[in-house]
Amino acid sequence: MSPVPETRSAAYSLRGWLDRLEATGRLTVMRPGVGLVHQLAAVAKRLDGTTATLFPHPDGHSGTVVSGLVSDRAWMAEALGVPGDELIAHCQRAAAEPLPWREVAEAPVQEIVHRGDIDLTRLLPIPTHNEHDSGPYISAGLTIARDPETGVQNVSIHRCQINGPDRIGILLLPRHTDHFYRKAEAKGESLEIALVIGVDPATLLASQAIVPVGQDELEIAGALRGEPLDVVRCKTNRVRVPAQAEIVIEGRLLPRVREAEGPFGEFPQYYGERADRHVIQVDAVTHRVRPLFHTIVGGGLEHLLLGAIPREATILATLQRNFPNVEDVHLSLGGVGRYHLVVKLRQTQHGEAKNVLLGAFAAHYDIKHAVVVDPDVDIHNAREVEWAVATRFQADRDLVVVGNSQCSKLDPSTDDGLGAKWGVDATIPIGSPEMKFKRIRVPGEEAVDIDRLAAPAAVWRAAIE
Known part of the structure; x- marks a missing residue:
């Protein structure tokens, strides 16, 4: 896929956005005649997140179908010109x-x-x-x-x-x-x-x-x-x-x-x-x-991101009204862009993370599982969030469970929308000794120029002679 261009001009129409996608190698035009029953969706899902798809005259119909228009978070920002x-x-x-x-x-x-x-x-x-x-x-x-x-x-x-x-x-x-x-x-x-x-x-x-x-x-x-x-x-x-x-x-x-x-x-x-x-x-x-x-296509990236991004904006605004030191939120794709929330908090008071968890559950009934982490954790990186839970969370101390709560009616594990929520406080306890939770790092790692240091087309046996 071609890289996203460094443009800041918004796309004011669907056709203008398709022009942009085509010019940057992010639109696949299919041959006429793709089947409307299952085949079109199969193609769109296979290309989901890689390119948008355009289907001229599917099944011989006079019309045209498009899909996958905003199946990447960066594409959405580009389309809005930010x-x-x-x-x-x-x-x-x-x-x-x-x-x-x-x-x-x-x-x-x-x-x-x-x-x-x-x-x-x-x-x-x-x-x-x-x-x-x-x-x-x-x-x-x-x-x-x-x-x-x-x-x-x-x-x-x-x-x-x-x-x-x-x-x-x-x-x-x-x-x-x-x-x-x-x-x-x-x-x-x-x-x-x-x-x-x-x-x-x-x-x-x-x-x-x-x-x-x-x-x-x-x-x-x-x-x-x-x-x-x-x-x-x-x-x-x-x-x-x-x-x-x-x-x-x-x-x-x-x-x-x-x-x-x-x-x-x-x-x-x-x-x-x-x-x-x-x-x-x-x-x-x-x-x-x-x-x-x-x-x-239901459950695809376009579907999930369209639900996640506006909810993130609303949930962040709601939390920041009561907790101004909440810095960011993220609804993960593994949580279908609705159910799993990660909150970045610069904690200043004992117990604050638990209050933030309760505020998150109140911000939207779809939220089922929430994790609060410190500012040093990349909330868009599932591995980082899991690391924070693995090393900063204890279930008997840091778990919040709310039963018999309004949840999503489309979650099959609920009883017609009635279910439970749990929240995890994966923040460093206030007052902890500095070295107890200090993350390891190798000095200079970020500045290393691998291309300059790597030997081009090297064969290892020759390199050690």
């Missing part, structure tokens, strides 16, 4: 200082409009990913809904199963879209909704921000980009959608209607079970000429 070590701080600033969007009358995403006699799989190349998925899924669509009382929007990503030509089953977790829906359903009304497919990396990332109800993530997208996001009103409802997107499915979440949905391969790399879930009735589809259909 250095890698400033990514989380940039996300924090965007959530704290959102930019109101700018409404336009015409938009590329409405170049072509379909109303009536809609057949989603005919219009769009929708893949089936995993072996036991119940059918084709929209997995990278931004769900945009309006609060029926205030008109404020919420943006999120939910798995969406194609239930019929113009009908979609959707899994709503107990967050903001579900909150809006309950308000509408209580009045016997539908909830206006739009599924937006194919957006720039900043808007994709902003959709995963963990912010209070009433804050529109499209405004966070503008702040991440450094300029207001252009939006356009849907053709059949009042939802505003990104003007530069590729595809918009307009519809309504129906009141008191549930239909079977699932199973589907989710981010924990298990299947989300089949159950009766909410239903979207599709009213219109709008899109660009020759639109790009973005799909995210």
Whole structure:
């Protein structure tokens, strides 16, 4: 793979980002005809984290699918136009200082409009990913809904199963879209909704921000980009959608209607079970000429990083409000970007690390295991974190367990989302003798120039003569 260029210019559209990836050797274009059922996902997963993939005319469909757009943390920073070590701080600033969007009358995403006699799989190349998925899924669509009382929007990503030509089953977790829906359903009304497919990396990332109800993530997208996001009103409802997107499915979440949905391969790399879930009735589809259909393969790097990075920004801000000496946090990929948190703490008080652990559990219910370490530990290096636990932790002294807690409903080890959390204090006890926990080091190791000292093309037997 080509090295990531030292660019600081943000990518303001999906197509512009694809141009960047192609120019730097990070886009693989497949031959036409790759199968929509399993084969496309198999190829995308094989290249996950190495290159993005573009699939022209899969299975003979007129459309094109793209995947793996931001399957590397450094790519995400590049797409936002910031250095890698400033990514989380940039996300924090965007959530704290959102930019109101700018409404336009015409938009590329409405170049072509379909109303009536809609057949989603005919219009769009929708893949089936995993072996036991119940059918084709929209997995990278931004769900945009309006609060029926205030008109404020919420943006999120939910798995969406194609239930019929113009009908979609959707899994709503107990967050903001579900909150809006309950308000509408209580009045016997539908909830206006739009599924937006194919957006720039900043808007994709902003959709995963963990912010209070009433804050529109499209405004966070503008702040991440450094300029207001252009939006356009849907053709059949009042939802505003990104003007530069590729595809918009307009519809309504129906009141008191549930239909079977699932199973589907989710981010924990298990299947989300089949159950009766909410239903979207599709009213219109709008899109660009020759639109790009973005799909995210469940449990892949793109899926995990999109969940991890915004959560890290939110969790860090939450912890720093109460513990200003928390320096950084990291949600590890081994913990599926949601469940395992590492916190870097410059501890000043006895017992402080345990309070930080409790604060971490309160910061997001998904967090299941947390480890607090000292500033000398690289929290992005699993080996370093394990070393800290191995040498600075004692279970009878440094373990915190909280039972019967709200956890992720997608964690199969829980009882429908009810589970336990544990935290590990792997910090050096305050007042320890200096040499007891002093890390060994070889002087000059960092400055050694191996290329200058190594003998080129040397044969060892000749070298010792």
